[in-house]
Amino acid sequence: MEAETSRARRPVHRMIVRSPASRLRMPLSVLIVTLLLSLTGLFGGTFPAASPAHAATPAPDAVSVDVSPTGAPVLRPGQPLPVTVRITNGTADTVPVGTIKLYLATRALTSRTALGNWLRPEKLGAPGDLMLSQPTTAAIQPGGTAIYKLSVPAPSIGLGAANAWGARGMAATLTGDGDVLAQGRGTFVWYSGEPVTPVKLAVAMPITTPASSAGLIPAEELEAYTQPSGLLTRQLDGVIDRPVAIAIDPMIIASIRILGSSAPPGATVWLSRLAEATNDIFPLGYADADIALQAQAGSKTALAPISFEWLIDPELFTEAPPTPEPTAGTAPPTPGESATPSPSPTPGELTPPTSAGLLDWDYTMTDIGWPAAGVVAKGDLDVFAASGLTTTILSGSNVTQSTDATDEPTPNTVLSLGSGRGLATDDAISRALRDAARATTEDAWRGAVAEASSQLAVVSAERPGTARTLLATFDRGRQANPDRLVQTLDSLSALPWQTPATLREARSAPQAVGVAFEPQAETDARVDLARRLLRREAEVGAFSTALEDPVRVTGAHRLELLALLGTAWADDPAAWREATDASFVASADLLRSVTVTTKGPVNVVGSKVDIPVTLSNSLGQAVTVSVQVVPSNGRLVVGNDVEATIDADSARTVKVPVTAAVGNGDVTLRVSLYTPDGTRIDRPTEIAVSVHADWEGLGALIFAVIVVLFFGFGVWRNILRRRRERAALEAEESGESGAGESEAEADTAVGATAATEAGSESGPGSGPGSGTGTGSDDVRTPATDPRG
Incomplete structure (x- = not known):
């Protein structure tokens, strides 16, 4: 909304005489613009109506006009207004020769809302008062661009000493055959030299690397990132020793240090430059893991690496690394200062560093949390406080002012969060600075700088005499051009209504009045996936208690988890899903690395036997497990659990004692493996057993x-x-006595035999004359011959 007309704000125009025809053409132009807008909506015409210079990117089939100050975004009394107009033909038709017209907004832009509405209107209105009209010199072919450098004479601008200083809007239109083909809008600041109260602006810049799931940056990538034109070098070049707070990803520091003497020379030099920088420096989460996403996924504190001990190679720390030659990647010296050679790397330690030593840094502040923009929920604040983060950098979309008035003055950046304090970023200024730092053309950069200058001018003029402290940030992911970044910061430092502030000064500013935290949230898809990642880490941690050296597994998995929770993944959900799926597959293989390989069937013959169970370990270290066997019915009774240690990459067979109880039949043994603390490993294995208990x-x-x-x-x-x-024997004795044995002797023998048998039947000692003799076949009693 534009301010109401007043002598202090309204431009004072010189005597500009318009003919009656021109007076008629002005409202007719407005009518044509409106008609074209309607026709475009109905028929999708080739030439859409005006495309604002600072609105969203024009459609590829549009004609767009960009307008920006050619020089500094500040106009002083008596100076002409140099303007650059860029016309881009995104249509398939040729844009004919036409006329460029420059306008000054009718009213001064005295509020942030009015400034935003001018640059990004929902519907185009009258462009203002005409300052200059100039025909184009040639038609513009499809896909072509034409750039015109124009200069509006000071008398034609219509601003003088009677006009208060502040942001002003300008517009450029392209007309052809009486039709308005496109319109673009820009700003500049009218400043007559009166005293102003400068806005204290703190700026923070994250230094990060592209999204990855590695958890440590490989040496090859570090070498590429720290080359003179590398990503990390360009980021550091743009802000080093400037009034910009650096938010550094600790993963970069650890990745360089852990390489010891094998670190790329450029990486060692880069780390030394960072150590000697005069900037405020504070750490992001490791791998720039989003602390808001962690909190909403269920983590009680912000996660950090567990250990690097298993990754530290002592052989890389036996001697100091060589001193590299100075590289061309260092920032150019400030004019007037003598150039200094690139600092030599600090000699490496003779003893390997500890995990804490890899992450140790002389930070200016360590209690600042910087979550992703606009996704902080109310419950996250308690998690941040529990993690020692007493100050949270919040996007402007995460806060609200208590009033709906459009002209409410801009508050300070500091607000109370109950358990700590917040630093609310100024999104409008941040957006302008980011656009300037990423600008690919000089005209685009000047337009973005002009917008940032106008935003600061409005804030300064809102409450004359009252200083405000604001915070602007550069974003993650979309990297700034270091040259543009330096240009932008230098341009801001020349503004009378802006002065740099450190992040520590911003934190100590008075708290804003009427500004409250507005809870937001991550998307459900991101939270659900992050929750699955945290659950899987808990499973890996429980499994690792069976390992000889558990930190090798838990430490590696934590680094991967932190990398997967990195803020940069939010810009590419499909790639994040692919990376997390790969992590789930790898961790599932880990959890199944200790298995039971016995399949059965097994025959049990007897009441007590030992059943062999073979265990396999595919890990590179020994594991200790407890083997539990549960029968499916009462035919078998299993003894106590058996504990076994399986060497790395090997198998082992253990004996499980069982006892046959009742009857014969089939039994299924459910074999489960447990860690020493009672956590089950993978799913149970079933072994078929045939019991034949009565065979014994x-x-x-x-x-x-x-x-x-x-x-x-x-x-x-x-x-x-x-x-x-x-x-x-009897036959032989009978033959020797002769065949003429008398019948009496035979009878006597028969009688004697009969008597003997009778004595035998009556038993020992029965009958008269019984003695010690028996009826044995081997004892014979001589018969008494009656004849003497």
Whole structure:
């Protein structure tokens, strides 16, 4: 919204006489612009109506006009206004020869809202008062660009000493055949030299590397980043020893230091330059992990690396690294100062550094948290405070003013967050500075600097005599051009209504009145994926308790997790999803690296046996596990759990004692592996077992029968042999006594035999005359011959 007309603000025009025809043409031009807007919406015409210079990027099939001051964005009394007009033909048709007209906004831009509405209007209105009209010199071919350097004479501008200083709007239109083809808008600052209260502006610049899941920057990439034209070199060149606070990713420092004497010389020089910089320096999260995303995913504190000990190679710290030659990547000396050679790298330590030593740095501040822009929720603040981050840099979209008045003065950057304080960035100034630092053309850079100058001028003029402290930031991901960055900072330092401030000065400024924290949130998709990453880390941590050296696994996984939570991934969700999927696959393989390889079936014959279970370990270190076996039914009773240590990259078979309980049949053994603290490893393995518990008793019976039969057969054979021998002896004795033995003797013998058998049947000692003799076959009693 533009300010109301007043003598102090309204331009004082010189006597400019317009003919009646010109008076008629002005409203007719407005009518044509409106008609073209309507026709464009209805028919999608080739030449859309005006495309503001500072609006969103024009459509590729549009004619656009950009207008900016050619020189400094400050206009003083008596000076002409140099203007550059760039016309771009993005259509498939030729833009005919036409007329460029320059206008001055009717009203001064006395509020931030009025300035924003002028540069980025929702609907184009009247461009203002005509200052200059000049025909173009040639038609513009499809895809072509024409640049015109114009100068508005001081009398035609219509500004004088009676006009108060401040931001002014200007517009440029391209007309052809009486039609307005396009319109662009820009700003400059009218300044007559009166005393002003400068705005204290603190600026913060993140120094980071592109998104990665590695957790440490490889030596090859460090060498490329720290070359004279490398990414890190260009970032540092733009801000070193300037009034800009540096927010450094600690991963860069650790990645260089851990290489010891093998670090690229350029990286060592870069780190030395950073150490000697006079800037305020504070750390980002490791790998620039988004602390707001961590908090919303369930982390109680901001995550940090666990350890680097397993990555430190002592052989790289046995001697100091060589001193590299000075490179051309250092920042040029300030005019008037003598050039100094690039600093030599600090000699490496003779003893390997510790994990804490890799991250140690002489920071100016360590209690500042810088989450991603516009995504901080209320609950995040408690997590930040629990992590020791008492100051949070917040995007302007994360705060609100208590009033809806459009002309409310700009507050200080500091606001209360209950558990700490916030530094709210000025998004409008930050956007202008970022556009200037990334500008690819001189005209684009001047237009962005003019907008930043106008924003600061409005703030300064809002409350004359009251100093305000603001914070502007450069963004992550889209890297600034160091030359443009230096130009931008130098241009701001020349403004009478702006003075640089350090980040420490910004933190100590009075708190803003009427400014409150406005909770925002990360997208559900990012939070859900981050929550899965945190759950997987918990699973890896529990699994690692079985390892001989758990930190080798937990430390590596934490570095990867922090890298995957990096803020830069928000600009490429598809690539982030791909990187996280790869991480889930790798960690799943890790969790399945210790397995049971016995498949079965196994036959159990007997009441008590040991079942062999083979365990495999594919890790590069030994693991200790507890083997638990649970039967599916009561046919088997399993003994206590068995603990086993499996060497690296090997397998081992353990014996699990089982006892057959009742009957025969099939049993499924559920084999589970547990870490020493009771965490189960992977899913259980099932082994099929066939139980034949009564085979042992049946086998013993069969064996007993065989033994009885064997010995019984031997006894029977012995009895038969003795009887044959006795019969043979009797036959022999009978042959020797002669065939003429008397019948009486035979009868007597028979009688004696009968008597003997009778005595045997009556038992020992039965009947008269019984003595010690028995009826044995081997003892014979001589018969008494009655004949004497």
